[in-house]
Amino acid sequence: MRHGRSGRKLNRNSSSRTALARAQATALLREGRIQTTLTKAKELRPYVEKLITTAKGGTLHDRRLVARDVQDNAVLRKVMDEIAPKYAERTGGYTRILKVGVRRGDGVTMALIELV
Secondary structure, eight states, X not given: OOTTOOSOOTTSOHHHHHHHHHHHHHHHHHHSEEEEEHHHHHHHHHHHHHXXXXXXXXXXXXXXXXXXXXXXXXXXXXXXXXXXHHTTTOOSOOEEEEEEEXXXXXXXXXXXXXXX
């Protein structure tokens, strides 16, 4: 039984999962929308939402906490100066997941994850 176990393994070890989450979060925050598999999008959603919520604080400590995961300085500036103030009045739900069909090669469900 898997009571209380959260998260998906995505067929990767823990360091690869962390690297994947950081890379996809950075890409999503840079582009505003990315296409990925549905399971990866569902894993990415809480990760990005926690980053944005932390960035909304606006302090130096919050900037450093976000910088641990967003290692591109241009994207970090964008998160702190544009994205976080945009969602200042919103209490959550910064992302949207839309299913876009199946991938031709292996039939996996693809999804579009975007900032609202």
